[in-house]
Amino acid sequence: MDRGQDKWSCIKSIVQIGKIRLFKVISFFNMYQKVALAIAFSPRMEALISETKRLVELFESELILIHIGKKTDELEAKLEEILIKTGLDQIKTKLIWKEGKPVKMINEACKEENADLLVAGALKREGFLTYYMGSVGRKIIRKAPCSVLTLIEPKVGSTVFEKIVLNGTQLEITPHVIKVGIDFSKKINAEQVHILNEIKMYGLQMGTASEDSEEEASQTRRQLVQHELTYVEDILKNVDLGKLRPNIKVTGGRWAVELARFCEKIDADLLVVGDDHKLNFFDRIFPHDLEDLLSTLPCNLLIVKN
Numbered sequence: 001m002d003r004g005q006d007k008w009s010c011i012k013s014i015v016q017i018g019k020i021r022l023f024k025v026i027s028f029f030n031m032y033q034k035v036a037l038a039i040a041f042s043p044r045m046e047a048l049i050s051e052t053k054r055l056v057e058l059f060e061s062e063l064i065l066i067h068i069g070k071k072t073d074e075l076e077a078k079l080e081e082i083l084i085k086t087g088l089d090q091i092k093t094k095l096i097w098k099e100g101k102p103v104k105m106i107n108e109a110c111k112e113e114n115a116d117l118l119v120a121g122a123l124k125r126e127g128f129l130t131y132y133m134g135s136v137g138r139k140i141i142r143k144a145p146c147s148v149l150t151l152i153e154p155k156v157g158s159t160v161f162e163k164i165v166l167n168g169t170q171l172e173i174t175p176h177v178i179k180v181g182i183d184f185s186k187k188i189n190a191e192q193v194h195i196l197n198e199i200k201m202y203g204l205q206m207g208t209a210s211e212d213s214e215e216e217a218s219q220t221r222r223q224l225v226q227h228e229l230t231y232v233e234d235i236l237k238n239v240d241l242g243k244l245r246p247n248i249k250v251t252g253g254r255w256a257v258e259l260a261r262f263c264e265k266i267d268a269d270l271l272v273v274g275d276d277h278k279l280n281f282f283d284r285i286f287p288h289d290l291e292d293l294l295s296t297l298p299c300n301l302l303i304v305k306n
Contacts, residue, residue, distance in 0.1 A: 031059055031116070031180070031183055031184065031187065032055070032059045032061050032116040032117040032147075033059075033061055033062065033116055034061060034062045034063075034064060034113060034114060034115045034116050034117075035052060035055055035056050035059070035061045035062070035063055035064070035115065035116065035117045035118075035119065036063075036064040036065075036066055036109065036110050036113065036115040036117065036118045036119070036146070037049065037052045037063065037064070037065055037066065037118075037119045037120075038066045038067075038068070038102075038106045038118065038119075038120055038140070039065055039066065039067050039079075040067070040068075040069075041067075041075060041078065041079075044121055044154055045082065046082050046085070046086065046156060047154035047155055047156050048119065048121055048151065048154045049065075049082060049083070049086050049088065050086050050154070050155070050156045050157070050158055051119070051151055051154045051155065051158055051159060052119045053086055053087070053088055053158075054158040055117075055119070055149075056088075056092070058187055058188060059187065061092075061116075061117075062092050062093075062094065063088065063089075063092060063093045063094070064093075064094050064096060064109070064110075064113050064115055065079075065093060065094070065095050065096065066096045066098065066105075066106055066109045066110075067079075067095075067096070067097050067098070068098050068099070068100065068102045068105045068106060069097075069099065070099060071097040079095070086156075094113070096109050096113070102136055102140075103136055103139040103140050103143060106118070106140055106144075107140060107143050107144055107145060110144060110145050110146055111145045115145075115146045116146050116147065117146055117147050117148070117149060118140070118144050118146055118147070118148045118149070119148075119149045119151065120137060120140065120141075120148060120149070120150050120151070121150070121151055121152075121154055122137065122150050122151065122152045122297055122301075123137075130296045130297070131152040131296070131297040132294065132295050132296055132297060133150065133294040133295075133297070137150075137294070138291070138294055141275070141294065141303055142275075144305070145305075146305060147180075147302065147303060147304050147305050148302075148303045148305075149300070149301070149302050149303075150297065150300060150301040150302075150303070151300050152297055152299065152300055152301075159269065159300065160269065161185075161188050161190055161269040161270045161300070162190060162191045162192065162269055163190070163191065163192045163194070163266055163267065163268045163269050163270075164181065164184075164185050164190045164192065164193050164194070164268065164269065164270045164271075164272065165193075165194045165195075165196060165259065165262060165263050165266075165268045165270070165271045165272070165299075166178055166181040166182075166193065166194070166195045166196070166246075166271075166272045166273075167195075167196060167255060167259060167271075167272065167273040167274065168195040168196055168197035168228075168231075168232045168235075168248065169196075169197055169198040169255040170197070170198075170228075170231055171274060173274035173275070173304070173306060174235070174274060175235045175238075176274065176304060176306060177272060177273065177274035177304045178195065178232070178235050178236070178239065179235075179238075179239050180272070180302075180304045181193070181272040181302075181304070182236075182239050182240075182241060182244060182246070184272070184302065185244055186240075186241075186242045186243075186244060190244070192247070192266075193244050193245075193246045193247070194246065194247045194248075194249060194262070194266070194268075195232050195246050195247070195248045195249070196249050196250075196251060196255070196258060196259055196262055197228040197229075197231065197232055197248065197249070197250050197251070198228075198250075198251055198252070198253065198254065198255040198258060199224050199225070199227075199228055199250060199251070199252050225250045228250045229248055229250060232248050233248070249262070254289065255289060256289035256290065256292040256293050257292065259271060259273070259293070259298070260292075260293065260296065260298040261298075263298035263299045264298050264299075268298065268299045269299060269300060270299060270300045270301070270302060271293075271298060271299055271300070271301050271302070272301075272302045272304060273290065273293065273301070273302075273303055273304070274303070274304045274305070275290055275303050275304070275305055290303075
């Protein structure tokens with residue numbers, strides 16, 4: 001009897017392991033099984049829906065449309081008209097209407113629906129050719145239970161992501177950011193992928209090295225650069241690159257500033273960074289690097305969360 005029970009337990013364990021492996025395979029091919037889009041009845045709504053439709057089709061995802069405000073027959077008819085116009089698969093589209101504070105309700109809906117990605121639009125700053133996230137947008141990003149894709153100029157014809165930049169700075173979330181960034185780049189057939197890595201406390205380290213001879217200072221600089229290159233290369237060893245050949249670049253400045261500059265220099269289409277950090281009292285006094293990026297977006301931004 002005991003042998004039979006042991007045998008049955010063994011069989012159940014094998015089946016369970018098989019289910020786990022199958023789930024991992026499915027998850028790999030479906031990075032984003034559920035994509036959420038927070039919509040407002042603005043002139044850009046059709047473009048945002050069109051952009052999100054492309055992503056949903058690429059990742060074979062379900063779409064969750066979230067509107068915060070009172071549901072009326074007029075708004076419902078207008079939304080249905082846009083959905084038909086954009087050709088969305090309404091079978092795979094779920095509409096959620098909520099009333100209340102936008103930040104709380106949007107993030108609540110994402111959590112309830114187990115969304116993997118939230119798509120949002122950025123605002124153009126008046127008088128400048130730059131974009132930024134307002135206070136509501138920042139709170140949504142900070143409190144969102146999932147990754148967030150911010151589009152600065154959504155198009156009805158869909159944006160093409162050809163040049164993608166990943167933040168490779170040594171942070172706890174960086175290996176995950178690089179993995180997600182590479183998988184995303186392969187899925188959308190990106191032409192170029194750049195990984196920018198910041199040398200931590202570069203000024204202080206080189207300031208100390210400057211007390212040595214010029215040759216020794218140069219050697220210290222080469223070692224610092226090589227250390228950062230090796231860090232990214234070791235991460236890439238465990239990532240399926242497909243046909244991608246990422247370009248690794250090392251910088252000595254603050255990563256938020258350097259990423260913005262580099263994205264502007266190469267006219268990047270998408271910047272991928274990570275956020276596993278909760279704002280505390282000191283972050284509110286001294287702006288966090290991610291906050292700097294959200295103040296003036298250099299391009300579309302994908303914020304990856306664990």
